[in-house]
Amino acid sequence: MFLTVSSLHASAETAAGNNFLLKDIAGIQHKLSDYKGKWVLVNYWATWCPPCLEEVPDLVNLYDSHRKKDLMVIGVVFDYKNQKEVTDYVDDMLMSYPIVLGDDNVTTQIGVADVMPTTFIYNPQGELVKIKRGLITKQYIEKVIASTKN
Numbered sequence: 001m002f003l004t005v006s007s008l009h010a011s012a013e014t015a016a017g018n019n020f021l022l023k024d025i026a027g028i029q030h031k032l033s034d035y036k037g038k039w040v041l042v043n044y045w046a047t048w049c050p051p052c053l054e055e056v057p058d059l060v061n062l063y064d065s066h067r068k069k070d071l072m073v074i075g076v077v078f079d080y081k082n083q084k085e086v087t088d089y090v091d092d093m094l095m096s097y098p099i100v101l102g103d104d105n106v107t108t109q110i111g112v113a114d115v116m117p118t119t120f121i122y123n124p125q126g127e128l129v130k131i132k133r134g135l136i137t138k139q140y141i142e143k144v145i146a147s148t149k150n
Contacts, residue, residue, distance in 0.1 A: 025087060028098060030074055036126060038070050039072070039121065039141075040122040043059060044118045058136070059073050067097075070124070118134075129148065
């Protein structure tokens with residue numbers, strides 16, 4: 001599957017008010033409103049993307065240490081051949097957070113990305129507060145979260 005960014009005119013800014021509904025490869029549905037009170041990271045990635053590979057350990061660490069408290073990570077894979085390729089990659093990388101197969105439905109709800117990886121960051125009120133294009137780190141996320149606490 002190959003998603004062309006130019007075929008979609010939706011932007012993250014116009015999709016920001018939506019309460020997205022995504023189904024992961026395990027069949028579990030994830031709705032933004034279900035995570036009220038938590039930070040939500042929606043991370044777009046691809047199996048061929050070196051920076052995507054590099055950020056996985058930080059995303060796994062964040063998810064594993066914060067998911068029961070104050071943070072949710074949802075990975076959305078694009079430009080994949082089939083679900084088996086994705087599942088094998090997820091298993092090899094020990095990705096513990098939910099993975100969604102990206103398609104036009106996802107980009108309509110969340111927004112498009114012109115680079116991989118891109119991470120959409122929602123605050124605990126469910127508002128899109130940041131779109132980070134390129135590599136994301138645990139330190140970066142912690143800084144964003146800390147900068148919004150009063």
